Amino acid sequence: MHHFDPSKEIQNYLVFGEYGGVNPSIEDSSTYTFLSPEKMKELFDHEIEGCFLYSRHWNPTNKCLADALAKLEDSEAAIVTSSGMAAISSAILQICQCGDEIISGRTVYGGTYALLKNFLPRIGIKVKFVNIHNLKAVEESITDKTKIIYCESVSNPLLEIADLPSLGKIAKKHNLKLMVDNTFSPISLTPIQLGADIVVHSLTKFINGTSDCVAGCICSSREFVNQLSDINSGASMLLGPVLDSYRAASILKNLHSLHIRIEKHSANAQYISENLEKLGCKVFYPGLSSHPDHDLMTELMNEGFGYGGMLAIDAGDEKTASNLMAAMQREKIGYLAVSLGYFKTLFSSPGHSTSSEIPKEEQKVIGLSEGLVRMSVGLDNDISETFERIKKCIKEVGLCK
Numbered sequence: 001m002h003h004f005d006p007s008k009e010i011q012n013y014l015v016f017g018e019y020g021g022v023n024p025s026i027e028d029s030s031t032y033t034f035l036s037p038e039k040m041k042e043l044f045d046h047e048i049e050g051c052f053l054y055s056r057h058w059n060p061t062n063k064c065l066a067d068a069l070a071k072l073e074d075s076e077a078a079i080v081t082s083s084g085m086a087a088i089s090s091a092i093l094q095i096c097q098c099g100d101e102i103i104s105g106r107t108v109y110g111g112t113y114a115l116l117k118n119f120l121p122r123i124g125i126k127v128k129f130v131n132i133h134n135l136k137a138v139e140e141s142i143t144d145k146t147k148i149i150y151c152e153s154v155s156n157p158l159l160e161i162a163d164l165p166s167l168g169k170i171a172k173k174h175n176l177k178l179m180v181d182n183t184f185s186p187i188s189l190t191p192i193q194l195g196a197d198i199v200v201h202s203l204t205k206f207i208n209g210t211s212d213c214v215a216g217c218i219c220s221s222r223e224f225v226n227q228l229s230d231i232n233s234g235a236s237m238l239l240g241p242v243l244d245s246y247r248a249a250s251i252l253k254n255l256h257s258l259h260i261r262i263e264k265h266s267a268n269a270q271y272i273s274e275n276l277e278k279l280g281c282k283v284f285y286p287g288l289s290s291h292p293d294h295d296l297m298t299e300l301m302n303e304g305f306g307y308g309g310m311l312a313i314d315a316g317d318e319k320t321a322s323n324l325m326a327a328m329q330r331e332k333i334g335y336l337a338v339s340l341g342y343f344k345t346l347f348s349s350p351g352h353s354t355s356s357e358i359p360k361e362e363q364k365v366i367g368l369s370e371g372l373v374r375m376s377v378g379l380d381n382d383i384s385e386t387f388e389r390i391k392k393c394i395k396e397v398g399l400c401k
Protein backbone atom coordinates (compact mmCIF):
# COMPACT_ATOMS: atom_id res chain seq x y z
CA MET A 1 0.00 0.00 0.00
CA HIS A 2 1.00 3.56 -0.67
CA HIS A 3 0.87 6.38 1.81
CA PHE A 4 0.11 9.12 -0.69
CA ASP A 5 -3.00 11.07 0.31
CA PRO A 6 -4.42 12.98 -2.69
CA SER A 7 -7.14 14.56 -0.52
CA LYS A 8 -4.46 16.37 1.50
CA GLU A 9 -2.94 17.80 -1.69
CA ILE A 10 -6.35 19.10 -2.80
CA GLN A 11 -7.11 20.48 0.65
CA ASN A 12 -3.84 22.42 0.70
CA TYR A 13 -4.59 23.94 -2.70
CA LEU A 14 -6.04 27.35 -1.80
CA VAL A 15 -7.39 29.86 -4.29
CA PHE A 16 -9.34 32.98 -3.43
CA GLY A 17 -12.18 34.53 -5.38
CA GLU A 18 -11.66 37.99 -6.87
CA TYR A 19 -13.04 39.69 -3.70
CA GLY A 20 -11.56 37.20 -1.24
CA GLY A 21 -14.32 34.63 -1.71
CA VAL A 22 -13.59 31.16 -0.38
CA ASN A 23 -14.41 29.76 -3.80
CA PRO A 24 -12.59 30.99 -6.90
CA SER A 25 -14.63 33.46 -8.95
CA ILE A 26 -16.48 32.13 -11.97
CA GLU A 27 -15.02 33.83 -15.04
CA ASP A 28 -18.13 34.60 -17.06
CA SER A 29 -16.33 35.69 -20.22
CA SER A 30 -15.31 34.15 -23.51
CA THR A 31 -12.70 36.82 -24.25
CA TYR A 32 -10.25 38.99 -22.29
CA THR A 33 -9.05 42.58 -22.62
CA PHE A 34 -5.42 43.57 -23.12
CA LEU A 35 -3.93 46.80 -21.87
CA SER A 36 -1.85 47.16 -25.01
CA PRO A 37 -1.60 45.68 -28.53
CA GLU A 38 2.02 44.73 -27.75
CA LYS A 39 0.93 42.55 -24.83
CA MET A 40 -1.61 40.77 -27.06
CA LYS A 41 1.06 40.07 -29.67
CA GLU A 42 3.35 38.73 -26.94
CA LEU A 43 0.68 36.26 -25.76
CA PHE A 44 0.19 34.93 -29.29
CA ASP A 45 3.92 34.23 -29.38
CA HIS A 46 4.13 32.37 -26.05
CA GLU A 47 2.15 31.62 -22.89
CA ILE A 48 2.25 34.29 -20.19
CA GLU A 49 1.46 33.06 -16.67
CA GLY A 50 -1.84 34.51 -15.38
CA CYS A 51 -2.71 36.11 -18.71
CA PHE A 52 -5.80 34.92 -20.60
CA LEU A 53 -6.75 35.33 -24.26
CA TYR A 54 -9.90 33.42 -25.18
CA SER A 55 -11.86 30.81 -23.18
CA ARG A 56 -11.41 27.94 -25.67
CA HIS A 57 -7.70 28.33 -24.96
CA TRP A 58 -7.85 28.80 -21.18
CA ASN A 59 -10.40 30.16 -18.73
CA PRO A 60 -9.29 31.07 -15.16
CA THR A 61 -12.05 28.97 -13.55
CA ASN A 62 -11.14 25.97 -15.70
CA LYS A 63 -7.51 26.56 -14.75
CA CYS A 64 -8.43 26.34 -11.03
CA LEU A 65 -10.19 23.01 -11.59
CA ALA A 66 -7.30 21.74 -13.74
CA ASP A 67 -4.74 22.70 -11.08
CA ALA A 68 -6.74 20.89 -8.38
CA LEU A 69 -6.97 17.78 -10.61
CA ALA A 70 -3.20 17.90 -11.09
CA LYS A 71 -2.94 17.77 -7.27
CA LEU A 72 -5.32 14.78 -7.22
CA GLU A 73 -3.23 12.86 -9.75
CA ASP A 74 0.19 14.15 -8.64
CA SER A 75 0.89 15.37 -12.17
CA GLU A 76 2.80 18.51 -13.12
CA ALA A 77 -0.21 19.92 -14.93
CA ALA A 78 -3.72 19.18 -16.19
CA ILE A 79 -6.33 20.46 -18.63
CA VAL A 80 -10.11 20.05 -18.43
CA THR A 81 -12.35 19.02 -21.33
CA SER A 82 -16.06 18.91 -22.13
CA SER A 83 -16.28 15.11 -21.63
CA GLY A 84 -14.21 12.04 -20.79
CA MET A 85 -14.29 11.03 -24.46
CA ALA A 86 -12.97 14.49 -25.39
CA ALA A 87 -10.06 13.96 -22.99
CA ILE A 88 -9.27 10.53 -24.47
CA SER A 89 -9.60 11.57 -28.13
CA SER A 90 -7.67 14.84 -27.67
CA ALA A 91 -4.77 13.17 -25.87
CA ILE A 92 -4.54 10.42 -28.50
CA LEU A 93 -4.76 12.82 -31.45
CA GLN A 94 -2.09 15.05 -29.91
CA ILE A 95 0.35 12.13 -30.00
CA CYS A 96 -0.66 9.99 -32.99
CA GLN A 97 -0.78 10.72 -36.67
CA CYS A 98 -1.63 8.68 -39.75
CA GLY A 99 0.50 5.49 -39.78
CA ASP A 100 1.00 5.31 -36.00
CA GLU A 101 -0.13 2.44 -33.80
CA ILE A 102 -1.71 2.09 -30.36
CA ILE A 103 -1.74 -0.97 -28.12
CA SER A 104 -4.91 -1.11 -26.03
CA GLY A 105 -6.37 -3.37 -23.40
CA ARG A 106 -9.36 -5.39 -24.60
CA THR A 107 -11.65 -4.58 -21.72
CA VAL A 108 -12.00 -0.83 -22.12
CA TYR A 109 -15.09 1.38 -21.82
CA GLY A 110 -17.46 0.85 -24.77
CA GLY A 111 -17.11 4.40 -26.11
CA THR A 112 -13.32 4.16 -25.98
CA TYR A 113 -13.47 0.77 -27.71
CA ALA A 114 -15.60 2.24 -30.53
CA LEU A 115 -13.21 5.19 -30.91
CA LEU A 116 -10.18 2.90 -31.11
CA LYS A 117 -11.80 0.17 -33.21
CA ASN A 118 -13.96 2.16 -35.65
CA PHE A 119 -12.95 5.79 -35.71
CA LEU A 120 -9.15 5.95 -35.47
CA PRO A 121 -8.57 3.51 -38.38
CA ARG A 122 -10.51 5.97 -40.61
CA ILE A 123 -7.64 8.41 -40.13
CA GLY A 124 -4.92 5.77 -40.50
CA ILE A 125 -4.24 5.06 -36.82
CA LYS A 126 -4.04 1.32 -36.18
CA VAL A 127 -5.05 -0.16 -32.84
CA LYS A 128 -4.04 -3.59 -31.56
CA PHE A 129 -6.20 -4.96 -28.77
CA VAL A 130 -4.38 -7.24 -26.35
CA ASN A 131 -4.93 -8.82 -22.98
CA ILE A 132 -3.23 -6.09 -20.96
CA HIS A 133 -2.52 -8.66 -18.18
CA ASN A 134 -0.34 -10.60 -20.58
CA LEU A 135 2.80 -8.42 -20.42
CA LYS A 136 4.57 -10.64 -22.96
CA ALA A 137 1.73 -10.12 -25.47
CA VAL A 138 1.88 -6.36 -24.83
CA GLU A 139 5.62 -6.22 -25.49
CA GLU A 140 5.40 -8.46 -28.56
CA SER A 141 2.78 -6.17 -30.11
CA ILE A 142 5.13 -3.18 -30.07
CA THR A 143 6.50 -2.05 -33.45
CA ASP A 144 8.50 1.02 -34.45
CA LYS A 145 5.12 2.66 -35.25
CA THR A 146 3.71 2.21 -31.73
CA LYS A 147 3.19 5.46 -29.80
CA ILE A 148 0.82 4.63 -26.93
CA ILE A 149 0.00 1.80 -24.53
CA TYR A 150 -3.58 2.46 -23.44
CA CYS A 151 -5.47 0.87 -20.55
CA GLU A 152 -7.88 1.47 -17.70
CA SER A 153 -6.43 1.23 -14.18
CA VAL A 154 -9.58 -0.66 -13.14
CA SER A 155 -11.23 -2.18 -16.17
CA ASN A 156 -14.84 -1.81 -17.14
CA PRO A 157 -16.91 -3.88 -16.32
CA LEU A 158 -14.91 -6.82 -14.89
CA LEU A 159 -12.83 -4.66 -12.52
CA GLU A 160 -9.48 -6.13 -13.48
CA ILE A 161 -6.49 -4.15 -12.21
CA ALA A 162 -3.74 -3.15 -14.63
CA ASP A 163 -0.18 -3.88 -13.55
CA LEU A 164 0.81 -0.23 -14.03
CA PRO A 165 4.42 -0.52 -12.73
CA SER A 166 5.20 -3.29 -15.26
CA LEU A 167 3.39 -1.54 -18.12
CA GLY A 168 5.23 1.67 -17.22
CA LYS A 169 8.56 -0.14 -17.48
CA ILE A 170 7.67 -1.56 -20.91
CA ALA A 171 6.55 1.89 -22.10
CA LYS A 172 9.75 3.52 -20.87
CA LYS A 173 11.97 0.84 -22.42
CA HIS A 174 10.38 1.37 -25.85
CA ASN A 175 9.99 5.14 -25.49
CA LEU A 176 6.16 5.00 -25.58
CA LYS A 177 3.52 6.85 -23.58
CA LEU A 178 1.53 4.87 -21.03
CA MET A 179 -1.96 6.41 -21.05
CA VAL A 180 -4.32 5.35 -18.26
CA ASP A 181 -8.04 5.96 -17.78
CA ASN A 182 -8.46 6.30 -14.00
CA THR A 183 -12.23 7.02 -14.01
CA PHE A 184 -13.11 4.01 -11.79
CA SER A 185 -10.48 4.68 -9.13
CA PRO A 186 -9.84 8.37 -8.45
CA ILE A 187 -8.00 8.91 -5.13
CA SER A 188 -7.56 5.12 -4.59
CA LEU A 189 -4.99 4.76 -7.36
CA THR A 190 -2.45 7.35 -8.50
CA PRO A 191 -1.23 6.03 -11.90
CA ILE A 192 1.41 8.77 -12.41
CA GLN A 193 3.22 7.51 -9.31
CA LEU A 194 3.00 3.97 -10.67
CA GLY A 195 4.50 4.65 -14.11
CA ALA A 196 1.80 6.33 -16.24
CA ASP A 197 2.68 9.32 -18.43
CA ILE A 198 -0.86 10.52 -19.09
CA VAL A 199 -3.97 10.03 -16.92
CA VAL A 200 -7.45 10.71 -18.29
CA HIS A 201 -10.74 10.92 -16.41
CA SER A 202 -14.39 11.15 -17.11
CA LEU A 203 -15.20 13.75 -14.44
CA THR A 204 -18.85 12.82 -15.16
CA LYS A 205 -18.51 9.89 -12.76
CA PHE A 206 -17.05 9.77 -9.22
CA ILE A 207 -15.08 13.02 -9.33
CA ASN A 208 -18.18 15.16 -9.84
CA GLY A 209 -20.42 12.61 -8.17
CA THR A 210 -23.81 14.22 -8.75
CA SER A 211 -24.62 12.98 -12.30
CA ASP A 212 -25.58 16.49 -13.37
CA CYS A 213 -22.99 17.13 -16.08
CA VAL A 214 -20.49 15.62 -18.52
CA ALA A 215 -16.79 16.60 -18.30
CA GLY A 216 -13.27 15.22 -18.51
CA CYS A 217 -9.60 15.95 -17.88
CA ILE A 218 -6.06 15.08 -18.94
CA CYS A 219 -3.32 15.04 -16.27
CA SER A 220 0.29 14.86 -17.45
CA SER A 221 3.58 16.74 -17.73
CA ARG A 222 3.53 20.52 -18.18
CA GLU A 223 5.09 19.98 -21.58
CA PHE A 224 2.22 17.76 -22.77
CA VAL A 225 -0.48 20.09 -21.38
CA ASN A 226 1.22 23.01 -23.15
CA GLN A 227 1.22 20.98 -26.38
CA LEU A 228 -2.52 20.31 -25.98
CA SER A 229 -3.31 24.00 -25.56
CA ASP A 230 -0.91 25.30 -28.19
CA ILE A 231 -2.65 27.93 -30.32
CA ASN A 232 -1.24 26.55 -33.58
CA SER A 233 -1.13 22.79 -33.00
CA GLY A 234 -2.97 21.82 -29.79
CA ALA A 235 -5.81 19.27 -29.91
CA SER A 236 -7.62 20.97 -26.98
CA MET A 237 -7.36 24.34 -28.67
CA LEU A 238 -8.13 23.29 -32.24
CA LEU A 239 -10.70 20.49 -31.80
CA GLY A 240 -12.46 22.75 -29.30
CA PRO A 241 -13.62 20.39 -26.49
CA VAL A 242 -13.91 23.28 -24.00
CA LEU A 243 -15.67 22.95 -20.64
CA ASP A 244 -18.03 25.72 -19.52
CA SER A 245 -16.70 27.73 -16.56
CA TYR A 246 -19.94 27.37 -14.55
CA ARG A 247 -19.55 23.62 -14.71
CA ALA A 248 -15.86 23.79 -13.86
CA ALA A 249 -16.78 25.76 -10.72
CA SER A 250 -19.41 23.25 -9.59
CA ILE A 251 -17.14 20.24 -10.27
CA LEU A 252 -14.34 21.88 -8.25
CA LYS A 253 -16.64 22.21 -5.21
CA ASN A 254 -17.62 18.53 -5.48
CA LEU A 255 -13.97 17.48 -5.83
CA HIS A 256 -13.36 18.60 -2.25
CA SER A 257 -15.66 15.88 -0.85
CA LEU A 258 -14.31 13.13 -3.13
CA HIS A 259 -12.25 11.41 -0.40
CA ILE A 260 -15.25 11.08 1.94
CA ARG A 261 -17.47 9.83 -0.87
CA ILE A 262 -14.95 7.26 -2.12
CA GLU A 263 -14.47 5.92 1.43
CA LYS A 264 -18.23 5.46 1.77
CA HIS A 265 -18.74 4.06 -1.76
CA SER A 266 -15.93 1.57 -1.03
CA ALA A 267 -17.21 0.53 2.40
CA ASN A 268 -20.72 -0.02 1.00
CA ALA A 269 -19.48 -1.96 -2.06
CA GLN A 270 -17.25 -4.11 0.18
CA TYR A 271 -20.21 -4.92 2.46
CA ILE A 272 -22.52 -5.84 -0.43
CA SER A 273 -19.84 -7.92 -2.19
CA GLU A 274 -18.92 -9.92 0.92
CA ASN A 275 -22.53 -10.63 1.76
CA LEU A 276 -23.50 -11.53 -1.82
CA GLU A 277 -20.59 -13.94 -1.91
CA LYS A 278 -21.78 -15.50 1.36
CA LEU A 279 -25.14 -16.10 -0.33
CA GLY A 280 -23.31 -18.03 -3.05
CA CYS A 281 -23.50 -15.36 -5.78
CA LYS A 282 -20.70 -14.90 -8.30
CA VAL A 283 -19.38 -11.41 -7.53
CA PHE A 284 -16.50 -9.44 -9.03
CA TYR A 285 -15.04 -6.91 -6.57
CA PRO A 286 -11.30 -6.19 -6.12
CA GLY A 287 -11.81 -5.98 -2.35
CA LEU A 288 -12.72 -9.69 -2.19
CA SER A 289 -9.83 -12.12 -1.71
CA SER A 290 -11.51 -14.28 -4.38
CA HIS A 291 -10.87 -11.56 -6.99
CA PRO A 292 -7.85 -12.49 -9.17
CA ASP A 293 -6.33 -9.01 -8.81
CA HIS A 294 -7.01 -8.50 -5.10
CA ASP A 295 -3.33 -8.67 -4.12
CA LEU A 296 -2.23 -6.41 -6.96
CA MET A 297 -4.81 -3.76 -6.02
CA THR A 298 -3.77 -4.02 -2.35
CA GLU A 299 -0.16 -3.43 -3.39
CA LEU A 300 -0.89 -0.46 -5.67
CA MET A 301 -3.62 1.47 -3.84
CA ASN A 302 -3.34 4.50 -1.59
CA GLU A 303 -4.22 3.64 1.98
CA GLY A 304 -7.57 4.56 3.45
CA PHE A 305 -9.98 4.80 0.52
CA GLY A 306 -10.89 1.16 -0.02
CA TYR A 307 -11.32 -0.85 -3.20
CA GLY A 308 -13.80 1.46 -4.92
CA GLY A 309 -17.52 1.72 -5.42
CA MET A 310 -17.96 -0.61 -8.42
CA LEU A 311 -18.93 -4.27 -8.36
CA ALA A 312 -20.38 -6.76 -10.81
CA ILE A 313 -22.72 -9.69 -10.25
CA ASP A 314 -22.92 -12.56 -12.72
CA ALA A 315 -26.60 -13.47 -12.86
CA GLY A 316 -25.85 -16.25 -15.36
CA ASP A 317 -28.13 -15.27 -18.22
CA GLU A 318 -29.72 -12.19 -19.74
CA LYS A 319 -33.24 -12.92 -18.48
CA THR A 320 -32.18 -13.31 -14.84
CA ALA A 321 -30.06 -10.15 -15.09
CA SER A 322 -33.07 -8.20 -16.43
CA ASN A 323 -35.34 -9.59 -13.70
CA LEU A 324 -32.79 -8.70 -11.03
CA MET A 325 -32.42 -5.11 -12.26
CA ALA A 326 -36.20 -4.66 -12.52
CA ALA A 327 -36.64 -5.99 -8.96
CA MET A 328 -33.87 -3.75 -7.57
CA GLN A 329 -35.44 -0.65 -9.14
CA ARG A 330 -38.86 -1.63 -7.76
CA GLU A 331 -37.32 -2.10 -4.28
CA LYS A 332 -35.81 1.41 -4.60
CA ILE A 333 -32.22 0.18 -4.26
CA GLY A 334 -31.32 2.59 -7.04
CA TYR A 335 -31.81 3.36 -10.69
CA LEU A 336 -31.51 1.17 -13.76
CA ALA A 337 -29.20 3.54 -15.60
CA VAL A 338 -25.80 3.62 -17.26
CA SER A 339 -22.98 5.73 -15.75
CA LEU A 340 -21.48 5.53 -12.28
CA GLY A 341 -20.18 7.44 -9.29
CA TYR A 342 -23.59 8.91 -8.37
CA PHE A 343 -24.64 9.29 -4.70
CA LYS A 344 -27.41 6.76 -5.33
CA THR A 345 -26.85 3.23 -6.59
CA LEU A 346 -26.93 2.78 -10.37
CA PHE A 347 -27.01 -0.56 -12.18
CA SER A 348 -26.99 -1.75 -15.75
CA SER A 349 -26.17 -4.77 -17.85
CA PRO A 350 -22.86 -3.92 -19.60
CA GLY A 351 -23.26 -6.46 -22.45
CA HIS A 352 -26.44 -4.67 -23.53
CA SER A 353 -25.47 -1.08 -22.78
CA THR A 354 -22.05 0.42 -22.11
CA SER A 355 -20.11 -2.50 -23.60
CA SER A 356 -22.57 -3.17 -26.45
CA GLU A 357 -20.09 -1.55 -28.87
CA ILE A 358 -17.94 -4.65 -28.30
CA PRO A 359 -19.04 -7.46 -30.68
CA LYS A 360 -20.67 -10.55 -29.10
CA GLU A 361 -17.74 -12.88 -30.00
CA GLU A 362 -15.26 -10.39 -28.44
CA GLN A 363 -17.43 -10.20 -25.32
CA LYS A 364 -17.07 -14.00 -24.96
CA VAL A 365 -13.29 -13.84 -25.35
CA ILE A 366 -12.90 -11.22 -22.63
CA GLY A 367 -15.22 -13.10 -20.29
CA LEU A 368 -18.11 -10.67 -20.42
CA SER A 369 -21.13 -12.80 -19.45
CA GLU A 370 -24.61 -12.15 -20.88
CA GLY A 371 -25.90 -12.07 -17.33
CA LEU A 372 -23.50 -9.52 -15.88
CA VAL A 373 -25.03 -6.73 -13.78
CA ARG A 374 -22.71 -3.85 -12.98
CA MET A 375 -23.43 -1.83 -9.85
CA SER A 376 -22.14 1.57 -8.85
CA VAL A 377 -22.89 1.48 -5.14
CA GLY A 378 -24.35 4.65 -3.61
CA LEU A 379 -23.70 6.48 -0.35
CA ASP A 380 -26.46 4.72 1.67
CA ASN A 381 -25.98 5.41 5.38
CA ASP A 382 -27.35 2.03 6.51
CA ILE A 383 -25.98 -0.44 3.98
CA SER A 384 -27.08 -3.52 5.97
CA GLU A 385 -30.70 -2.41 5.54
CA THR A 386 -30.11 -1.86 1.80
CA PHE A 387 -28.56 -5.31 1.59
CA GLU A 388 -31.66 -6.94 3.07
CA ARG A 389 -33.65 -5.51 0.14
CA ILE A 390 -31.00 -6.65 -2.37
CA LYS A 391 -31.20 -10.13 -0.82
CA LYS A 392 -34.97 -10.14 -1.32
CA CYS A 393 -34.43 -9.38 -5.06
CA ILE A 394 -31.68 -12.01 -5.38
CA LYS A 395 -33.99 -14.66 -3.86
CA GLU A 396 -36.93 -13.58 -6.01
CA VAL A 397 -35.01 -14.12 -9.27
CA GLY A 398 -33.66 -17.47 -8.10
CA LEU A 399 -29.99 -16.56 -7.63
CA CYS A 400 -29.96 -18.02 -4.10
CA LYS A 401 -32.25 -19.85 -1.73
Ligand SMILES: *Cc1c(COP(=O)(O)O)cnc(C)c1O
Nearest residue numbers: 083084085109183202204214215
Ligand atom coordinates in the same frame (compact mmCIF):
# COMPACT_ATOMS: atom_id res chain seq x y z
C1 LIG B 1 -17.88 7.25 -18.85
C2 LIG B 1 -16.53 6.81 -19.15
C3 LIG B 1 -15.78 7.41 -20.17
C4 LIG B 1 -16.36 8.48 -21.08
O1 LIG B 1 -16.62 9.66 -20.37
P1 LIG B 1 -17.72 10.74 -20.81
O2 LIG B 1 -17.61 11.79 -19.75
O3 LIG B 1 -19.06 10.04 -20.81
O4 LIG B 1 -17.38 11.22 -22.16
C5 LIG B 1 -14.49 6.98 -20.37
N1 LIG B 1 -13.94 6.00 -19.63
C6 LIG B 1 -14.63 5.40 -18.63
C7 LIG B 1 -13.96 4.33 -17.84
C8 LIG B 1 -15.95 5.77 -18.36
O5 LIG B 1 -16.62 5.16 -17.39
